[in-house]
Every structure is written in structure tokens, then in C-alpha cells.
Amino acid sequence: MDHSAADENHRASSVEITKDDNGISQVLLRSPRGASARISLHGGQVRSWKTERGEELLFTSSKANLKPPAAVRGGIPICFPQFGKRGSLEQHGFARNRIWLIEENPPPLQSTDSSNKAFIDLFLKSSDDDLKIWPHSFEVRIRVVLSVDGSLTLISRVRNVNCKPFSFSFAYHTYFSVSDISEVRVEGLETLDYLDNLCNRERFTEQGDALTFESEVDRVYLSSSDAVAVFDHEKKRTFVIRKEGLPDKARGIPDFGDDEYKQMLCVDAAAIEKPITLKPGEEWTGRVELSLVASIQ
Numbered sequence: 001m002d003h004s005a006a007d008e009n010h011r012a013s014s015v016e017i018t019k020d021d022n023g024i025s026q027v028l029l030r031s032p033r034g035a036s037a038r039i040s041l042h043g044g045q046v047r048s049w050k051t052e053r054g055e056e057l058l059f060t061s062s063k064a065n066l067k068p069p070a071a072v073r074g075g076i077p078i079c080f081p082q083f084g085k086r087g088s089l090e091q092h093g094f095a096r097n098r099i100w101l102i103e104e105n106p107p108p109l110q111s112t113d114s115s116n117k118a119f120i121d122l123f124l125k126s127s128d129d130d131l132k133i134w135p136h137s138f139e140v141r142i143r144v145v146l147s148v149d150g151s152l153t154l155i156s157r158v159r160n161v162n163c164k165p166f167s168f169s170f171a172y173h174t175y176f177s178v179s180d181i182s183e184v185r186v187e188g189l190e191t192l193d194y195l196d197n198l199c200n201r202e203r204f205t206e207q208g209d210a211l212t213f214e215s216e217v218d219r220v221y222l223s224s225s226d227a228v229a230v231f232d233h234e235k236k237r238t239f240v241i242r243k244e245g246l247p248d249k250a251r252g253i254p255d256f257g258d259d260e261y262k263q264m265l266c267v268d269a270a271a272i273e274k275p276i277t278l279k280p281g282e283e284w285t286g287r288v289e290l291s292l293v294a295s296i297q
């Protein structure tokens with residue numbers, strides 16, 4: 001068997017497409033050691049990411065409405081073309097509400113080696129209804145890759161297929177599952193400036209060595225470093241989030257008035273404060289890699 005045929009064979013055994021309870025296609029990626037990721041075509045959203053021991057690493061609200069076009073609070077929603085309420089569109093834009101397609105032969109991805117890894121390519125383009133509320137023709141592609149060691153990488157491309165420039169925001173709005181938010185600390189955001197969404201986006205500078213949580217937090221850190229770590233002392237887990245092409249980080253624990261939300265922490269890799277502008281025919285690429293490392297507490 002030649003090399004590419006071996007790759008194809010490996011891929012076929014590690015990618016499975018089924019339907020969820022609402023009849024929406026979902027993709028299951030499996031690593032040879034048993035880690036897995038499940039991605040729904042509703043929103044192109046990663047809904048589950050599990051270790052080889054079957055432990056779920058992402059949070060999903062037990063009250064989430066999973067029926068399209070609802071926005072599902074959990075997993076990794078894709079915020080595009082708007083983050084939060086910073087624009088005329090619905091919160092976090094419409095991409096997370098749309099039904100995406102699987103793309104069999106996407107244009108080649110520069111400097112990305114997905115061989116021997118389980119991956120899927122998803123695609124969304126502006127519909128006539130989208131153009132009524134956001135008049136810019138676009139194509140968005142996301143490759144979700146599960147590596148042999150269980151780490152999860154999402155690579156996104158946005159292309160301007162319009163005849164005029166347009167600007168957009170983008171975020172991987174990642175809901176990590178944590179034991180209890182009081183047991184968690186975040187490193188990698190110290191000394192950065194942030195905009196506090198709970199104080200009319202006023203600008204502050206982060207102090208202290210590592211960040212812990214005592215009450216609701218909703219902040220956008222500007223020009224953050226490309227690696228942030230989330231330590232969960234009780235679960236003895238450390239998540240490492242690495243990003244490229246996405247200057248900002250958002251961090252939040254919402255106060256939805258419910259104990260359930262003490263078991264989650266949102267850390268987004270994002271382009272929020274300086275929206276990305278594309279001229280006709282241009283393409284932007286952004287990437288995030290999530291990994292679980294041996295506990296360094």
C-alpha cells in the first residue's frame with residue numbers, strides 16, 4: 001500500500017459520520033489511543049472532546065437547546081462574523097446557528113500536516129438570508145484535527161468572495177469543563193491590558209501572578225501571548241491553549257444564577273478588538289490548539 005493510501009485507510013477508520021437526535025449530521029473523530037472529538041454540523045461546533053479514558057473535557061449546559069437554529073451553550077461555538085454584541089447581528093454572529101457542510105476536497109492548507117491524524121473539513125458560505133443582514137459574500141472553512149496524543153486543533157480560513165473589502169471578528173468560544181471554578185487558576189494573562197465587559201468595556205491592566213475566580217468575570221485581553229494554561233487543582237488537569245493569527249483572548253465565568261456554571265471556564269482564542277479586514281479575494285487563517293498536559297500543579 002502506498003503512503004497516501006495508508007493515510008486514507010487510517011482516516012476512514014478514525015472518522016465516522018452519524019446523525020444526532022435532531023437529525024443533524026455529526027462527525028466523530030477517534031485517535032488510535034481512544035481519545036475522541038464530536039463535531040456537529042449545527043454551528044460547525046465541537047460538542048465533545050474526550051481523553052483516551054473517556055473523560056469529557058468540554059462543558060455543555062444541561063439546559064442547552066440543541067435544536068437548530070438555537071445557539072448551543074457548550075463545547076466550542078464559532079463566533080463569526082461578530083463577537084458578543086459588538087455589532088448589529090445577534091450575539092456572537094450567525095455562524096454558530098447555521099448548518100455547515102462537510103467539504104471533501106478543500107483547497108490545500110499551507111504548512112499543516114494532518115497525515116496520520118483524524119480530521120474533518122467543514123464549510124460555510126453566505127446564504128441569501130445572511131446577505132440580507134450582513135451584506136458580504138464569504139466562505140469559512142474549518143479543519144478540526146484530533147492528534148494521536150489526543151490534542152485538538154482547529155484551523156479556520158475566512159475568504160472574501162465579495163467585490164468589496166469587509167471586516168469581521170472571530171472567536172473559538174471554548175467552554176472548558178472544570179471541577180469547581182474556585183479550584184482553577186489561569187496563567188499567561190498576567191500584566192496584560194483587558195477590557196472589562198462588566199464595566200462598560202473600561203480598560204484595566206491585569207495584576208498578580210496567576211488569575212483565580214471569585215465572582216463573575218467577562219473580559220477581553222488585548223494582544224495576548226500565544227499560550228495560556230488553565231490549571232484545575234482538584235481534577236489535577238492542565239489545559240494548554242495555543243493560538244496563531246488570533247491576537248486576543250477572552251476569559252469568563254458567567255453568572256447565569258446557577259451552580260452548574262461553576263463547572264465551566266470560557267477561554268477563547270479570538271480576534272475581537274481589531275476586526276480583521278479582507279480585500280476581495282483575500283483569505284485569513286487562524287488556528288487554536290488545545291492540549292491536556294500531565295498535571296503540573
Ligand SMILES: O=P(O)(O)OC[C@H]1O[C@H](O)[C@H](O)[C@@H](O)[C@@H]1O
Nearest residue numbers: 073084091092197218252254266
Ligand atoms: O450565552 P452565549 O450567547 O453563548 O454567550 C456566552 C458569553 O459569551 C462571551 O463570553 C460574552 O462576553 C459573555 O457576555 C456571554 O455571557
